[in-house]
Amino acid sequence: MTHFAIAGLQLALPRGDNLDRIAEEIRLVRRRFGWVDMVVLGELSCFGPATAHAQPLPGPAEDAFAAMAREHGLWLVNGSLFERDGDAIYNTTSVFAPDGSIAARHRKIYPFYPYEEGVTGGSEPTVFDVPGVGRFGLAICYDIWFPEVVRSLIWRGAEVILNPVMTNTIDRDVELSIVRAAAATNQAYVVSVNVAGxxxxxxxxxxxxxxxxxxxxxxxxxxxxxDLDLDHVRRCRERGWHGLGQPLKSLRDGPQHFEAYDRGPAASPALRALGPLIQPASSRDGPAARDGAGTPAMTQKGGKP
Known part of the structure; x- marks a missing residue:
């Protein structure tokens, strides 16, 4: 089987506990679209962007999602929730197989600093297999802005990138362009599911x-x-999209070594010169709002995860 049907649930959700609402939405999807194989939610759909709702994994929220996956016989990607692990909090997506078992967990590699305060970044790209269908990769929201993350998923064999998002800022239009570019340069499907409301x-x-x-x-x-056709991905990678470029083969076969990756981003004088990763101060605040290094002082405004 190479066809695989995904339902992205773009839900108008409030802040707080949304588990019952999500369970009902999944029931409606199963009733209306009986052919769907997987449901994908937006980032932090369960409880919203408050780290006060963080819980260990496994935990009660994962148990609730496992029950939903079992009840409907669906693959289920829960968007994400804040995971507490010792003193650290991660923004973590859990993937459930149709029997309710955990197929994968992915910790967001790039939290939306400097706004996603108090959240630790993960370290590993995450892929998982749907038996008999293909390999899927996970990129939570801001992860998609880093081509290195997507390319790492492709290097590990991903043919579909699942991108749960919570964007409530003017750059959503930019993200649409990034999604298209990630799909084209990596010859993959990208499913980017934002929240609403x-x-x-x-x-x-x-x-x-x-x-x-x-x-x-x-x-x-x-x-x-x-309804996605993974054989279409494989044909594009073999022959090029409409017989055009085959970028993954060119990347594989080229002799190039790129300094940015061989030496690492921190070795770049140009990147070091950008200064610390902090929130900008108001331009009305003047020099008093700047720290001793001449950079804007940290504020406490909120922002998208």
Missing amino acids: DLGYGRSCVAGPGGEMIHEAGQGREVIAV
Whole structure:
């Protein structure tokens, strides 16, 4: 089987415990779209962006999602929730197989610093297999802004990138371009599911392996049910999209070694000169709002995860 149907749930959710609402939405999807194989939620759909809701994994929220996956016989990607591990808090996506077992957990590699305060970044790209279908990769929200993350997933064999998002800022339009570019340069499907309502601006999207936009949602509640053909990904990688470029083969076969990766980003004088990663101060505050290094002092404003 090479066809695999995914329903992205772009839900208009409030802050707080949304588990019962999510369970009902999944029941509606199963009733209406009986052919769907997987449901994907937006980032932090369960409780919103408050780290006060962090809990250990496994824990009660994962147990609730496992029960939903078992009840409906679906693959289920829970968006993410804040995971407490000792003194650290991670933004973690859990993937459940149709029997309710955990297929994968992914800790967001790049929290949205300097706004996603108090959250520790993960260290490992995460892929998982759907038996008989193909390999899937996970990139939570801001992870997709880093081509190194997506390329690492592709290096590990991913053919579909699942990108749960909570974007409530003006750069969602930019993210649509990033999703298309990630799909085209890596010849993969990218499924980017945002939240709506109080938590996000919607505009979830699905891009194909040529960078084509398969669907872009509006800003309110929407169920994005799509039927993906993984043989199409394999054909594009073998022959090029519509017989055009084969970038993964060129990357594989080229003799190039890139200094940015061989030596690491921290070795770049140009990147070091950018200064610390902190929130900008108001331009009205003047020099008093700047620290001794001449950079804006940290503020406590909120922002997207």
